[in-house]
Amino acid sequence: MIKEIITGNLLTKFMALVMAIALWLYAINRHTEDLTEVVRLSVSVPTGITVLEQSAEDIVVHLRGPQNVIETTKGLIKDQKVHAKYVIQESPEGIEDQIKQTVIIGREHLGLPNSVKLISVYPEKVSILLGKLQKKRLKVNLQKKGEPAIGYTIANEFVFPAEVEVEGPLNALKEVVSINTIPVDIGGITVEQNRTFPWRIEIDQKVTVKHGDKSITVPVVCDQDIRMWLQVVEKQETRVIEKLKIKILMPDNYPYVIKLRDEYVNIKIKGSKLLLEKLNPEDILPYVDVTSLKPPGPYKQPIKCHLSKNLEIVDKLPDAHLDIRERENPSESGKQ
The missing domain is CATH 1.20.5 (Single alpha-helices involved in coiled-coils or other helix-helix interfaces)
Structure with a gap:
């Protein structure tokens, strides 16, 4: 049972x-539902070809379908799992330099669920400018950003290799002779960095081409990196020390009187900014040596001056004009 x-x-x-x-x-x-969303359009090209220009990178799609499927599709578009993709079939051999194509976007390019209907696409047609790729060696330009620490400067810079091979559009690379590195931050560096070189840096994956008054950035490919050396030194400046009294070097008990036409001299000194800021005028001693002279008589002698290490006199010091005569008073000792 x-x-x-x-x-x-x-x-x-x-x-x-x-x-x-x-x-x-x-x-x-x-229940059916409509959905209007913006999706990304990617254009795939074969090896040896690149996209130079594309009239639209985003397209607006109007979809219709069951409510639950539309909700799922909306999430897929948000997560960029649904997008427009067009594959170019052109062969590099068929392009002498560059060629323009118009592509029509349809349902087959969107990867939509079967139950979703494509109502419209805007724009339906997209213009694509294709360019043939070539390889070329370009000079490397080192790009820097920032400034060294106060009191320091870059004396020399060097990159290796000095040239790299890049691949880019044939038409663009005809006029290009150099390519930049990614900007290197040198902010705050001092001579301590001299011990850390070389630094490894990357090549910027684009070049700039001028068309009339406009500059156009064109993407290129370079798989090399660069080693960079910088010579960081203390910044050199000059400082004028005025009215320094000239000292006379003479033997003890010198039996002559010495008179200087000009008792003071101005001295222009070159050195690092840090040293010049610390320089005390009292530590600078210009002098004239009369030890080898045979008085009496007028004389012209070079003014000399000894400076501390890493400082130097910029301009030649003037000659001193001296009048050396015998003492009128025997008790008078040698003086300036």
Whole structure:
């Protein structure tokens, strides 16, 4: 009896199950919904070709479908799992320099679920300018940002290799002779960094091409990196020390009187900014040595001056004009 209840009317039970599933599917799909979203358009090109210009990088799609599927599609678009992709079939051999194409975006380029209908695309047509790629060696320009620490400067810079091979559009690379590095931050560096070189830096993956009055940035590919050396030194400046009294060097008990036409001299000194700021004028001693002279008589002698290490006199010091005569008073000792 129980067996008959369970196994009986199987066809009727199966039909009831089918109807229940159909009603369930109808219930969840009976409401349709529209969706308008912006999706990214990517253009894939074969090896040896690059996209120089693209009239639109985003397109607006109008979709319609079951409510639950539209909600899922909206999430996929938000997560960038649904986007427009167009594959260029052009061969590099078919391009002498560059070529323009118009592509039409359809459902087959969007990867939509089967139950979602594409109502419209804007723009439907996108213009693509294709360029043939070539390889070329370009000179490397070192780009820096920031300034060394106060009192320091860059005396010399060197990069290796001095040239790199890049791949880019044939038309653009015809006019290009150099490529920049990624900007290197030298802010606050001192001579301590001299011991840490070389630094490794990357090549900027673009070049700048001039067309008339406009400068256009063109992407290129370079898989090399660069080693960089800088020579950081203390900044050299000059300082004029005025009215320094000239000292006379003479033997003890010198039996002559010495008179200077000009008793003071101005001295221009070159050295690091830090040293010049600390320089005390009292530590600078200009002098004239009369030890080897045979008085009496007027003389012209060079003014000399000894400076501390890493400081030097910029301009030649003038000669001193002296009048050396015998003492009128025997008790008078040698003086300036």
